[in-house]
Amino acid sequence: MKTIYVLNGPNLNLLGKRQPEVYGHETLEDVTALCEQAAAAGFAIHPAQSNYEGGLVELIHEAREKACGIVLNAGAYTHTSVAILDALNTFDGPVMEVHISQVHKRESFRHHSYIAMRADGVIAGLGTEGYAAAVRRICQLCES
Numbered sequence: 001m002k003t004i005y006v007l008n009g010p011n012l013n014l015l016g017k018r019q020p021e022v023y024g025h026e027t028l029e030d031v032t033a034l035c036e037q038a039a040a041a042g043f044a045i046h047p048a049q050s051n052y053e054g055g056l057v058e059l060i061h062e063a064r065e066k067a068c069g070i071v072l073n074a075g076a077y078t079h080t081s082v083a084i085l086d087a088l089n090t091f092d093g094p095v096m097e098v099h100i101s102q103v104h105k106r107e108s109f110r111h112h113s114y115i116a117m118r119a120d121g122v123i124a125g126l127g128t129e130g131y132a133a134a135v136r137r138i139c140q141l142c143e144s
């Protein structure tokens with residue numbers, strides 16, 4: 001069984017309650033269910049969330065040993081974290097960056113992404129469906 005790490009950053013534990021007009025009503029548990037449905041046969045989903053930059057760095061280090069690919073919504077750290085970019089650069093497999101909202105339509109500070117400098121694909125504005133699309137792409141990339 002190949003494992004895909006689906007990692008979420010700060011404030012995403014509040015998905016469904018936090019600014020539903022921006023991020024919708026689905027919860028992180030719903031996201032995990034969507035990812036499990038989207039995964040191809042032979043792939044397992046490992047979901048994890050941290051509100052801490054270092055927590056996300058450690059999860060990416062763990063993925064080095066355990067995951068074939070990473071789906072990452074780093075939340076606000078997307079726009080600020082060289083440490084998370086450096087951690088992703090230690091990971092050999094495919095990485096997909098996901099944003100629930102269409103960040104390019106929002107404030108200019110959300111337009112820049114450090115994660116995009118490493119990601120093999122970037123999805124923004126598909127709502128939680130973006131995670132499922134990212135999982136499908138990781139399955140393709142891990143199979144080829």
Ligand code: DQA
Pocket residue numbers: 010011012073074075076077078098099100101102103110
């Ligand atoms: C987000 C967009 C980020 O700008 C924001 O800080 C988040 C969520 C998204 O999923 O749309 O926390 O990554």
